[in-house]
Structures are given as C-alpha cells and as structure tokens.
Amino acid sequence: MVAILQAVFSGLALGGIYALVALGFNITHSTxxxxxxxxxxxxxxxxxxxxxxxxxxxGKGMHGTLDPQDVTLWRYxxxxxxxxxxxxxxxxxxxxxAVRPFIGLGGLSWVMSTxxxxxxxxxxxxxxxxxxxxxxxxxxxxxxxxxxGAGVLPQEILVVAxxxxxxxxxxxxxxxxxxxxxxxxVAHNKNAATLMGINVPAVVxxxxxxSSSLAGLAGLLIAPITTASVFMGLSIALKAFSAAIVxxxxxxxxxxxxxxxxxxxxxxxxxxxxxxxxxxxFMLIILVLVLKPEGLLGTRVAEKV
Amino acid sequence: xxxxxxxRIEALQVRYGAVEALxxxxxxxxxxxxxxxxxxxxxxxxxxxxxISGLEGAAAGRVMFEGRDITRMPGHQRVALGIAQCPEGRQxxxxxxxxxxxxxxxYHRAASAAQIAADLEAQFAVFPLLRERLHQSAGxxxxxxxxxxxxxxxxxxxxxxxxxxxxxxxxxPLMVKDIFGVIRQLKQRGITLLLVEQMxxxxxxxxxxxxxxxxxxxxxxxxxxxxxxxxxxxxxxxxEH
Ligand SMILES: Nc1ncnc2c1ncn2[C@@H]1O[C@H](COP(=O)(O)OP(=O)(O)O)[C@@H](O)[C@H]1O
Ligand SMILES: [Mg+2]
Numbered sequence: 001m002v003a004i005l006q007a008v009f010s011g012l013a014l015g016g017i018y019a020l021v022a023l024g025f026n027i028t029h030s031t032x033x034x035x036x037x038x039x040x041x042x043x044x045x046x047x048x049x050x051x052x053x054x055x056x057x058x059g060k061g062m063h064g065t066l067d068p069q070d071v072t073l074w075r076y077x078x079x080x081x082x083x084x085x086x087x088x089x090x091x092x093x094x095x096x097x098a099v100r101p102f103i104g105l106g107g108l109s110w111v112m113s114t115x116x117x118x119x120x121x122x123x124x125x126x127x128x129x130x131x132x133x134x135x136x137x138x139x140x141x142x143x144x145x146x147x148x149g150a151g152v153l154p155q156e157i158l159v160v161a162x163x164x165x166x167x168x169x170x171x172x173x174x175x176x177x178x179x180x181x182x183x184x185x186v187a188h189n190k191n192a193a194t195l196m197g198i199n200v201p202a203v204v205x206x207x208x209x210x211s212s213s214l215a216g217l218a219g220l221l222i223a224p225i226t227t228a229s230v231f232m233g234l235s236i237a238l239k240a241f242s243a244a245i246v247x248x249x250x251x252x253x254x255x256x257x258x259x260x261x262x263x264x265x266x267x268x269x270x271x272x273x274x275x276x277x278x279x280x281x282f283m284l285i286i287l288v289l290v291l292k293p294e295g296l297l298g299t300r301v302a303e304k305v
Numbered sequence: 306x307x308x309x310x311x312x313r314i315e316a317l318q319v320r321y322g323a324v325e326a327l328x329x330x331x332x333x334x335x336x337x338x339x340x341x342x343x344x345x346x347x348x349x350x351x352x353x354x355x356x357i358s359g360l361e362g363a364a365a366g367r368v369m370f371e372g373r374d375i376t377r378m379p380g381h382q383r384v385a386l387g388i389a390q391c392p393e394g395r396q397x398x399x400x401x402x403x404x405x406x407x408x409x410x411x412y413h414r415a416a417s418a419a420q421i422a423a424d425l426e427a428q429f430a431v432f433p434l435l436r437e438r439l440h441q442s443a444g445x446x447x448x449x450x451x452x453x454x455x456x457x458x459x460x461x462x463x464x465x466x467x468x469x470x471x472x473x474x475x476x477x478p479l480m481v482k483d484i485f486g487v488i489r490q491l492k493q494r495g496i497t498l499l500l501v502e503q504m505x506x507x508x509x510x511x512x513x514x515x516x517x518x519x520x521x522x523x524x525x526x527x528x529x530x531x532x533x534x535x536x537x538x539x540x541x542x543x544x545e546h
Contacts, residue, residue: 181405182412185398191360192396197384197413197462 248298
C-alpha cells in the first residue's frame with residue numbers, strides 16, 4: 001500500500017515532465033502541423049546549460065561537482081530562467097532553419113530537418129560537456145517527506161507543482177487572454193487569422209519558442225531526480241511524444257493528461273515488474289490508438305488547409 | 306479625394322504554380338461605392354480577394370489602397386490600414402464563442418474597451434441574433450448565422466473597405482434574402498464594399514457598378530443597371546437564354 005502510494009508520487013513527478021514536453025509537441029503541432037523531433041536534444045542541452053549555470057553561480061567552474069549546499073533555490077531559479085530563455089532562442093533558430101523552409105511544401109522534410117537540428121545541438125553539447133552524467137542535488141534538499149507512510153522527495157513535489165502551475169497558466173492564457181485567443185485562431189485557420197490582423201508568422205515563432213522553453217523547464221526539473229546528461233533527452237521526448245499521442249496531439253489538455261497517465265503507468269508497472277515498464281506503455285499506446293485513434297481527448301480533424 | 310480611389314488594382318497577375326489565376330486584372334473601387342465582381346466558378350474571384358488582403362502574392366501588377374502601393378505589404382498590416390475581408394465559406398473560428406470571434410475582428414485595434422463595447426452594440430443593431438448567441442460556440446450556429454457573424458466580425462475592424470466573398474454561398478433562399486438586406490443596410494451606412502457573387506442578379510441590384518471576371522480576365526464592366534440589362538450577362542450569369 002505504502003509502496004503503491006510511493007509509486008503514485010514518483011509517477012506524478014515523471015508524468016509532469018512528460019506532460020510539459022508533450023504540451024510542447026501540442027503547441028507546435030496545433031500552430032504549424034509540424035513537430036520538433038529535436039525536442040529531446042534541446043531538453044538535454046537546456047539542462048546541462050542550467051546545471052553549468054548553477055556551477056558557475058556557485059563559483060565551481062564549468063566542470064566541478066555540486067554539493068547540496070551549492071544548489072540554493074535562487075541559483076536554481078536563475079539557471080532555470082537562463083535555460084528557458086536560451087532554449088526559447090534555440091526554438092526560434094530551429095523554426096527558421098529546420099521548419100519554415102519546409103512548411104506548406106507537403107512531405108515530411110521537417111521530420112528529418114528537426115531531427116538533424118537536434119543531432120547538431122546534441123553533438124555541440126557533447127563537445128562542450130562530454131558524455132558523462134552531471135549530478136545536481138535538489139535545491140530543496142534530500143530530506144524525504146512522509147505522506148501516508150510513503151516517502152516523497154521534495155524535488156518530486158516541486159516537479160508536480162511547477163508543471164501543474166505552468167500548465168494551468170498556459171491553459172488560462174490560451175482560453176482567456178487576447179493573445180491566447182489569437183494563437184487559437186492561428187491554430188485553426190491561418191488565412192482567417194491574418195484577416196483579423198494577427199501577425200501569423202510572429203505567433204508561429206512564439207509557439208516554437210514556448211515549446212522549446214517547456215523542454216528546458218522539464219529537463220532542469222527532472223535533473224535532480226535522475227541526473228543531467230547530453231543523452232537524457234531521447235527517452236523523455238519519446239515518452240512525451242507517446243503521451244501526446246495517447247492524450248490527443250491536437251488537444252492541450254489531452255497532452256497533459258497523457259503525460260500524467262504515462263508517468264503513472266510507468267511507475268506503477270515498474271513497482272511490480274521493472275522490465276515490463278516500457279512494454280506496458282507501448283501496449284497502452286497501441287490500445288488507445290485502436291480504440292480512439294485521435295487520442296483520449298483528441299478530436300478528429302476535418303480542418304481546411 | 307474624388308480622384309484617389311479607395312482601391313485601385315493595376316494589371317494584377319496571380320499564379321498558383323503553373324496556373325495563372327489572374328492574368329492582368331485592373332479594377333477600381335471609390336469611397337462609398339458598392340462594386341460587385343461577378344463570374345462563374347474558378348474565374349479567379351476569390352484569388353482577387355486574397356490578393357487584396359495579402360493572402361496571395363502578386364506575380365505582377367500593383368495593389369493600391371488610398372493611393373498607397375501595398376502590393377508587398379503583409380496581410381495583417383493591411384487590416385490595420387482598413388481592409389477587412391469576410392472570406393468565402395465564412396471561416397469563423399468555430400471553437401471560440403461568438404463574442405470572441407467578434408473581438409478577434411477588432412484584434413489589431415488599440416481602441417478603448419468602451420469604444421469596442423459600443424462597436425459590439427452597433428453590430429447587434431444590424432445582427433440582433435448575435436446578441437442572443439454571444440456566449441455560444443460559433444461552430445454551433447447555422448450557416449446563415451455564421452455568415453452574419455463573419456460579416457459582423459469583419460465590421461469590428463472598422464474597415465474603410467469591406468470585401469465580401471460570396472456571402473450567399475450555400476445558404477437557403479430566405480437566408481440569402483436576409484444577407485442581401487444586410488448588404489443594403491451597409492450600403493446605406495456608406496460603407497465601401499467590394500462584393501463577389503455568383504448571384505449576379507441580386508448583386509447587380511444592390512451594386513453601383515460591376516465587373517465580370519472570366520478565367521482570370523475582366524471581360525466586361527460598367528454601371529450595375531447597364532450590366533443587368535446586357536444580353537450577354539443575362540445569358541451567361543442571370544440564367545436566361
Ligand atoms: N490554392 C490554390 N492552388 C492552386 N490553384 C488554385 C488555388 N486556389 C485557386 N486555384 C485555381 O485558381 C483558379 C481561380 O480560383 P478562385 O479564385 O478560387 O475562383 P473563384 O473564386 O472565382 O471560384 C481556379 O482555376 C482554381 O482552381
Ligand atoms: Mg471563390
């Protein structure tokens with residue numbers, strides 16, 4: 001029972017990460033019908049940048065080891081901000097170099113070009129940081145908090161809280177604000193949005209910046225629980241992509257739901273038989289795709305081009 | 306004022322790849338005028354509307370608005386200049402409320418909330434049903450209601466030139482009558498209109514002048530009354546033989 005509760009908590013933390021990255025997939029897909037398949041590599045790059053940021057702020061140089069007292073909350077927050085901004089800029093660069101040239105041409109050139117962009121980022125990061133994992137202690141410490149007998153890491157609570165808050169904010173912005181409504185108009189019909197006087201190219205660039213920033217946020221949130229490395233992104237991005245498919249790629253709330261669902265399944269099954277984790281996740285995906293091809297909350301698209 | 310037309314299009318060519326949809330179209334619309342563009346399916350009417358709004362680029366020729374060359378201006382900036390379009394097929398935002406659709410029409414305006422609210426009221430005076438549907442998803446309305454919304458949405462930008470692309474398309478006869486009633490009201494308010502229609506008879510009845518577009522060329526133009534009497538028009542567009 002306690003073990004199950006424990007698995008629920010870590011599943012929610014993992015799920016929050018998947019949900020953030022899945023939301024990133026949703027944002028670019030709904031505005032451009034493309035996905036950034038370099039998302040995982042961007043996530044990893046953002047995370048190692050942020051970890052180095054913490055090191056530099058702690059006066060440890062680029063390749064030091066971080067002790068728990070080095071990772072203060074404000075250093076963590078400042079590095080997070082740096083990482084989110086750098087990734088936002090990388091997202092803009094990605095859009096101009098790897099997405100925009102291929103939009104509207106049909107075909108799947110953007111799959112290769114975004115993958116390629118990710119590989120370039122990864123290799124650049126590899127040249128700077130090397131292949132080894134970097135340990136970053138949680139800014140909230142490692143004192144396990146007892147909830148109903150189960151031990152929860154403060155970082156897990158931070159992950160869940162931060163991802164939920166960020167997602168609620170984005171959801172509110174999209175539904176309630178002028179700019180959010182404009183983004184939804186662009187997602188629905190670019191020509192009609194232009195006729196409203198909306199600067200569609202600017203909205204699309206913004207979508208790529210936000211999508212990449214979310215990956216950066218996710219990376220630094222999970223790093224204290226796992227570790228940070230240049231290679232950390234692929235598996236997270238793959239699960240997040242699966243989460244988006246399960247929840248409904250064209251529905252933001254669906255993507256969040258899918259993220260948490262996958263995190264919970266992974267963690268619960270892992271409790272029981274670790275080697276069945278991945279199998280069960282992909283079984284779930286296949287099951288959902290058979291029963292509801294558009295995803296749990298997705299809507300079948302009959303959109304005009 | 307009289308010699309600078311609101312809209313002046315000079316030898317405009319628009320291509321879709323190898324297809325030449327407009328082959329050198331020249332038209333003018335003056336302030337306060339209602340001008341109609343009639344022509345069959347595939348004549349290039351919507352292409353012309355898109356080129357005016359900046360949704361399609363020009364291969365050659367010029368688009369002038371109030372004497373200013375806007376041929377290369379991005380579409381969203383043209384809305385701020387005063388060009389609004391109610392596109393073919395309505396193209397409302399079905400997942401947003403009627404109110405949000407109307408507000409998107411005023412997206413580019415820096416007007417005060419009170420001013421916008423007054424403009425919303427002005428739309429309700431013309432389209433009373435929109436007030437009742439204000440908080441409903443636009444996608445749940447009937448085709449005719451959506452068309453009313455699309456026109457009202459375009460008016461929310463306070464246009465100097467309103468482009469209407471086949472507002473009667475796919476609507477029941479009673480609804481078509483309502484739409485033309487609205488167009489008459491807009492005309493009475495002095496709104497400058499370019500109306501694309503396949504319902505040539507009705508369009509010519511409300512318009513001051515007309516052009517006839519056929520496979521990318523203007524083949525006829527003149528006062529609406531003369532065009533309506535022209536035997537070639539009667540044969541080709543008014544269903545008489
Ligand atoms: N996006 C497009 N791509 C290729 N050809 C197009 C496109 N849009 C329109 N056309 C072609 O251009 C011509 C004019 O179309 P359009 O302007 O829509 O005509 P209308 O509105 O008068 O019915 C047609 O031959 C049509 O097939
Ligand atoms: Mg048309």
